[in-house]
Amino acid sequence: MKIKTEAGERHVLAVTVDNEAGILAKITGLFSARGYNIESLTVADISADHALSRITIVTSGPPAVIDQIIAQLDRLVPVHNVVDLADQGAHVEREIALVKVAGSGDKRIEALRMADVFRAKVVDTTLTSFIFEITGNSDKVDRFIALMRECGLVEVGRTGVVAIARGAEAV
C-alpha cells in the first residue's frame, strides 16, 4: 500500500489574534496536528495598545481543506477573525529578503547588475561581499535568490509574506 497526497492551491490568510503568550504555538500546533501546510507565517503586534497581533499565513490545499483551516482557526478562543485574502479580490503581498553574496571579479559585478534590475538595495558591503535587501512578492524574491546562487550566494534571510487587500476597506 502507498500513501497518497492531494494537490492544492495557494492561499494567503490574515488572522487577527489576541497578543497573548502561546498564541503562535497554538496556531502552528493546529497546523501540524491537523496536517495542514504552512509555506510561511509572519506575526507582529499591530495595535497601539499591543493587544492584537496580525498573523499572515501562506498555506496551500484543496478548497475544502482551506475552508477547514479557516473554520478551525476561527474557533480558537483568542482568534478575532480570519480572512482569506484570495476572497477579498486583489491584494498586495510583500516579502523582504536579505541576501548575502560573496566573491570577486565578474561574479561580483554580475550580482550588482542583477540587483539593480531587481531594484534590490545594497545595505552592506565589503571588498568581497554584498548584502542586498530585496522587497517584492515571493516570486520575485525567489527569482532573485535563484540568480544569486550563480553569483556567490552564501546566506539568505527571508521574512515570509505579509499581505493586505487593495482598496479603502479594512478586513
Place this chain on the structure above:
Amino acid sequence: MTEMSGADMVVQALVDLGVDTVFGYPGGAVLPIYDALFKHPTIKHILVRHEQAATHAAEGYARSTGKPGVVLVTSGPGATNAVTGITDALMDSIPMVVLTGQVSTALIGTDAFQECDTVGITRHCTKHNYLVMDPERLGPIMHEAFYIATHGRPGPVVIDIPKNVQVATGNYVIPEKIAHKSYRPQVEPDADAIAEAIALIAAAQRPVFYTGGGVINAGPDASAALRQLVSLTGAPITSTLMGLGAFPCDDPKWLGMLGMHGTYEANMAMNRADLIIAVGARFDDRVTGRLDAFAPEAKKIHIDIDRSSINKIVPIDVAVVADAGRALDALIAAWQDAGHKPRDLGEWWRRVDGWRATRCLDFPERKDDDADIMPQRAVKALFDATRGRDPIITTEVGQHQMWAAQHFGFSAPNRWLTSGGLGTMGYGFPAAVGAQIAHPGRLVICIAGEASLQMNIQEMGTVAQYRLPVKIFILNNEWMGMVRQWQELTYESRYSNSYSDSLPDFVKLADAYGWTGLRIDTLGQLEDGIRTMIETPGPVIVDCRVAQLANCFPMIPSGAAHTEMLLQPSDVTGTMDDEAKALV
C-alpha cells in the same frame, strides 16, 4: 473588589460560579488552594485515587447534570495524569474546568521539582487554557474559563496557577459581563438557512434524522424539540453513540444507533435517504463508513454549533450554525408557520420496515439454566430489571459498550455516559462515581469490561470513602473482546496480547474494599443476580461471566460502506486487504 490570597480567590470564584463539587487530588503546588477549600464547607471535594479518575468523574458529573465538571490537581504528574480525561472531554464536548497547580513563577522553566509545561502539554487538548501570572487576573480568568467551557461547543478549559500566585494577595474582581472579546459562538440560527432547510424537509420523500451528542449538550429542551420535530415531519430517526437518549427508544420512529455497530435499518436508511437532517452530530468515521459510499443519494442539512464541523468530512447542502435547541425550535416554528403537514412517507416506511425485518440485533443463544450467558442477553436483562428506575448507565470501552448501546434502551437525555470520541478505557467507572455524586439517590450502573475496569479500578476506594451506591456490572469475557474481534476479522485470529490474563478475583476485591461482590456464571443465575445487585444497598460489583468468544454484530468492517454490513459471524471472512487494514 476585596483583597484576598489567590487561593481564596479561586475558592471564592468557585462559590460565586455555583460550583458545589470539585474532584481532585492534592500535592505541593496546590496546597494553598486545598487550605482555602478546608475553610469553605459549601464546596464538596471528592478525593479520587488517581487524577485521570478525577477528570472522568467530572465528565460523569457534567454529562449527567449539564453543569460543568470541576477538577483540581497538582503540578507535574497531577497535571499529566489529567491529560487523558481532558482530551476525552474535548472529543466529546464536555464542559469542564481543570485547575492545576504550577511551580512558582520564578521557577518556571528551570526544570523545578514537579514542573511540567502544563499549558504547553494541554494546548491542543483543551478548548482554551491559561497560565495565571498575577493574582489580580484570577477572578476574571476563573469567570471567563467557566464561560468558555460552557458556551458554544462545550469543552475543557485548563487554568494553571503557580504556587506563589496562590499565596500572593490581590483584589478579587468579578468581571461585569463575561463576554469574551473574541470568542462569540453563534447560537441563533440564520433565518434563511432555516427556510432552506424547511423547504428540503417538506419536499423530501426519504428523509432521516441523524442526531448526536450536540442535542444532549443543548439541554433537555432540545431533546423535547427534537421529539416534536420528528413527530411533525413523520421521518425516521437514528443517532450516534453520543446522542442516545435524546429520542425515546420505544418510539416507532426510532431506528436505533447508526454506524459501525449500528442497526441495519439505521445504516440502510442513511444509505438510501434523499435527505439527511444532521443535528449536533459530526459525521465521525465510525458513523460514515467508507466516505465515497456514504449516503450517496441524500441532500444534507447540518445543524451544528461548531462551524468547523460543517463540510469537514461530508459536503453539506444547507448549513445551520447554531445551538441545536434553538435551531430545532426555529425549524418547528417555520414548519408550523408554513402550514406544512407531514408528507405521506408510507413508501419510505415500508422500506424501513423491510430492513427492520432482518432483526439485526438478534443473536443466537441457548436458553437452558446452565447455558453460558450471551453478553447481549445480560444487557437486555439489566435493561428489563431497571425499567422504571430511570438508571444512569456508564460504560467502559469495548464490545460491552457497543452491546450496551444496542440493547439498553434510553428514553431521556443525560442517562447514558460513554466515551465516544476518544474511546477511553477507564472512563466508565469514574464517570459513574461523578454521576452518583451528582445524583445521590439514583441508580447508577457502570457496564464494564474486565479489561477496561482495571484501568481505574483504584476508584473502589473513593466509592468506599464516600459510601456511594455505585454498581459495576462486568461483562467478563476474559478477553479484550473488541481487540480479539478485530484480530479475528482482520488478522486471521492471531490473538496477539488480547487475552485478559491473571484477572483478579473481583468478588474478593469487593470484599477488600468493603463492597458487596457477587458472581454470575450461568443464565439461570442472571436475573436473580441482577436483582440482588439492585437491591443491595451500597456499592456492588458483579462479575458476570459471559460467553467468551461472542462478537459484536452488526458490524460495518473498516473501510466498508453502510450497505456492506456483516450481520452475523458467518459473514466474516477473516482476511482484509492493506487498504482496509490501514483505516481506523
